[in-house]
Amino acid sequence: MTKVLVVEDSPFNMELVLEVLDDMGFIAAGVTNGADAIKNTENEVYDLILMDIELPGMDGVVIQKILKNNIKYKNIPIIALTAYAMKGDKERFIAEGFDDYISKPINMDDFTHRLEKYRK
Amino acid sequence: MPGLTNMDILSLVSDAIISITDEDIIFFWNRSAQNLFGWKENEVIGKKLSALAVPPERLAEKAKLEDEVKSGKIITGIETAWLTKNGNPANLILSLILARDKDQNIIGSSYIINNNNETKPAGEALIESEMRLHAMMQSSTDAFIIADKDGTIISTTGVAQNILQYTEQDLKGKPLSVIIPKRYKASHEIGVQRMIATGKANIIGKKVGLFGVRKDGSEFPLELSLNVWNSGKKIFFSAMIGEIKIATIKRNTSFLSNFKKTGEKPRKNSLIFSEDTYPDEPETVASRLSRITMDSSFIKYRRKAEELQSENTRIALAYKAESEFLATISREFRDPLGSIIGFCELLKRKTHGDLEKKQEQYIDTIHKSGKSLITLIDKFELKRTGAEKIHLVMGKIFVIEIINETFNLLKEKALEHNVELTKDIATSFNLINADKKFLNLIFFNLMGNAIDFSSGGSVHITAKEENTMARFSVRGSGWGDIPKKIDDYSVVLDKENIPEFVISKKLVQMHGGKIFSERKDGDLLITFIMPIEVKKRGI
Numbered sequence: 127m128t129k130v131l132v133v134e135d136s137p138f139n140m141e142l143v144l145e146v147l148d149d150m151g152f153i154a155a156g157v158t159n160g161a162d163a164i165k166n167t168e169n170e171v172y173d174l175i176l177m178d179i180e181l182p183g184m185d186g187v188v189i190q191k192i193l194k195n196n197i198k199y200k201n202i203p204i205i206a207l208t209a210y211a212m213k214g215d216k217e218r219f220i221a222e223g224f225d226d227y228i229s230k231p232i233n234m235d236d237f238t239h240r241l242e243k244y245r246k
Numbered sequence: 247m248p249g250l251t252n253m254d255i256l257s258l259v260s261d262a263i264i265s266i267t268d269e270d271i272i273f274f275w276n277r278s279a280q281n282l283f284g285w286k287e288n289e290v291i292g293k294k295l296s297a298l299a300v301p302p303e304r305l306a307e308k309a310k311l312e313d314e315v316k317s318g319k320i321i322t323g324i325e326t327a328w329l330t331k332n333g334n335p336a337n338l339i340l341s342l343i344l345a346r347d348k349d350q351n352i353i354g355s356s357y358i359i360n361n362n363n364e365t366k367p368a369g370e371a372l373i374e375s376e377m378r379l380h381a382m383m384q385s386s387t388d389a390f391i392i393a394d395k396d397g398t399i400i401s402t403t404g405v406a407q408n409i410l411q412y413t414e415q416d417l418k419g420k421p422l423s424v425i426i427p428k429r430y431k432a433s434h435e436i437g438v439q440r441m442i443a444t445g446k447a448n449i450i451g452k453k454v455g456l457f458g459v460r461k462d463g464s465e466f467p468l469e470l471s472l473n474v475w476n477s478g479k480k481i482f483f484s485a486m487i488g489e490i491k492i493a494t495i496k497r498n499t500s501f502l503s504n505f506k507k508t509g510e511k512p513r514k515n516s517l518i519f520s521e522d523t524y525p526d527e528p529e530t531v532a533s534r535l536s537r538i539t540m541d542s543s544f545i546k547y548r549r550k551a552e553e554l555q556s557e558n559t560r561i562a563l564a565y566k567a568e569s570e571f572l573a574t575i576s577r578e579f580r581d582p583l584g585s586i587i588g589f590c591e592l593l594k595r596k597t598h599g600d601l602e603k604k605q606e607q608y609i610d611t612i613h614k615s616g617k618s619l620i621t622l623i624d625k626f627e628l629k630r631t632g633a634e635k636i637h638l639v640m641g642k643i644f645v646i647e648i649i650n651e652t653f654n655l656l657k658e659k660a661l662e663h664n665v666e667l668t669k670d671i672a673t674s675f676n677l678i679n680a681d682k683k684f685l686n687l688i689f690f691n692l693m694g695n696a697i698d699f700s701s702g703g704s705v706h707i708t709a710k711e712e713n714t715m716a717r718f719s720v721r722g723s724g725w726g727d728i729p730k731k732i733d734d735y736s737v738v739l740d741k742e743n744i745p746e747f748v749i750s751k752k753l754v755q756m757h758g759g760k761i762f763s764e765r766k767d768g769d770l771l772i773t774f775i776m777p778i779e780v781k782k783r784g785i
């Protein structure tokens with residue numbers, strides 16, 4: 127079973143993303159901030175993390191760096207999930223260390239297609 | 247507000263600064279920490295501080311300090327020894343504060359660390375740290391005031407000086423209470439004392455609205471956020487202040503001067519209205535008459551100039567309000583809309599059962615409506631402009647008349663700054679179809695700003711026709727100094743963020759024209775072109 131952690135502070139997006147992941151047969155858990163994300167990662171082994179960028183407290187980029195700098199978690203793929211849809215943003219997020227980038231509002235077909243390759 | 251954030255300041259100081267989460271994970275490590283301990287930033291971010299630099303026998307001490315700072319205690323001047331990358335012990339003096347993000351949420355704690363083997367004499371170190379502070383303050387575009395633990399002002403940024411209309415010298419060494427109305431002084435002093443004694447303040451980290459006092463004694467609404475800092479063994483306060491702009495409408499010329507980036511010379515009193523220009527000696531009837539005539543024309547123009555100033559404020563406020571409104575709309579609408587669209591797409595997949603034909607049709611409609619709303623929000627995002635509410639009233643205008651009018655409006659200001667105003671209007675160029683008030687405002691803004699920058703020099707305006715277009719240029723002899731910082735004259739209008747330019751640009755664009763800046767014999771020339779016959783339009 128593929129375990130996915132969703133870090134997202136908007137309840138609307140959280141509900142949608144958890145629902146899609148559930149439909150895809152993934153096991154998904156959701157947290158709304160960086161501190162909970164780090165705590166959760168310590169207690170559970172995830173196969174994939176979906177990370178919102180604009181979050182209260184630490185932003186998604188910082189949380190991603192903290193996780194990637196930790197030998198225990200550095201192999202977990204992290205996908206940026208963000209409303210920034212400017213040209214070149216994808217490159218910027220990849221350069222920051224993210225494994226992929228999906229812009230919001232999510233396109234269902236694109237989203238499921240892109241997540242398929244992380245299925246365990 | 248752009249400029250230095252707390253984190254930026256932390257990365258500049260020569261004290262080593264290390265920020266950790268509640269789980270002891272390092273998320274900030276400045277250059278001085280790298281120098282002191284030997285690890286580079288990318289070697290430590292995400293790691294536990296205890297596992298790196300803290301010897302086993304010091305772990306309990308570290309945990310105790312972190313508990314204490316969370317309970318509101320000020321931790322400063324703790325002597326201890328940690329380990330460097332080579333495994334050597336380093337004698338340190340620690341201070342500890344809560345780490346906050348830009349919204350003032352607590353996100354962990356920050357160690358401020360000095361090397362205890364410092365051989366520099368105390369005095370020299372002090373001077374060095376003051377110079378560093380000074381340099382830091384100069385580069386800040388925020389209105390900052392830094393005070394020591396007694397509330398004595400150590401340093402202020404240029405922006406803060408502008409808001410308060412004090413110079414750096416005026417404020418340095420004065421108690422913080424000079425910028426606060428007398429009626430608040432008692433409670434301010436109690437507050438400061440409590441803050442020193444307990445490290446707690448009712449207003450620390452929060453934005454509070456109160457009143458400030460300018461040098462001339464006038465009061466204005468002010469937003470203040472206060473922070474406590476520990477540097478080595480010293481405690482100091484930083485106050486970030488923001489003027490609440492609406493209240494400035496009534497103050498003559500303050501709209502423009504508030505936005506000046508660098509310390510502008512204080513304005514002299516008007517030559518005409520200052521009382522000491524009317525000596526008590528008897529006047530001749532003729533001179534009295536001429537003075538009265540002159541006065542009434544100055545009063546008329548002064549009133550008109552004030553009206554134009556408040557027009558500037560109105561446009562700027564409309565622009566700001568609308569752009570903030572649109573930003574909020576787009577932020578708050580996007581997520582729920584994305585969810586509506588997403589769930590429609592999920593339903594259309596029929597993973598959880600088939601849909602009736604009608605049901606599918608309805609979902610299609612919801613989906614399409616949601617999509618069209620998102621497209622609408624994208625459009626708003628693209629043209630976040632407040633000029634929407636400003637409508638042009640077009641009419642035929644005599645070019646020479648409107649330029650003369652502007653000269654009259656600015657005569658007093660030109661006198662104050664000792665600036666010569668000259669014009670060159672093509673004789674064939676008579677009429678233009680434009681909004682009279684706004685065309686006047688464009689000239690007034692550009693020339694007014696040119697005068698501000700050109701004390702002792704000259705400001706020249708030209709007007710001519712080019713086929714169906716009107717071409718106006720303003721040249722200020724002192725304007726050439728603006729773009730030195732950016733080395734590119736063509737971006738002055740956009741990059742300098744001078745409100746007279748921003749508003750003029752908007753108004754020119756609303757007239758279907760364009761505005762640009764260029765270099766001319768070392769001077770800066772601002773030119774705008776607009777159709778002579780213009781169709782009514784908004785942005």
Ligand SMILES: [Mg+2]
Pocket residue numbers: 134135136178179180181
């Ligand atoms: Mg968010």
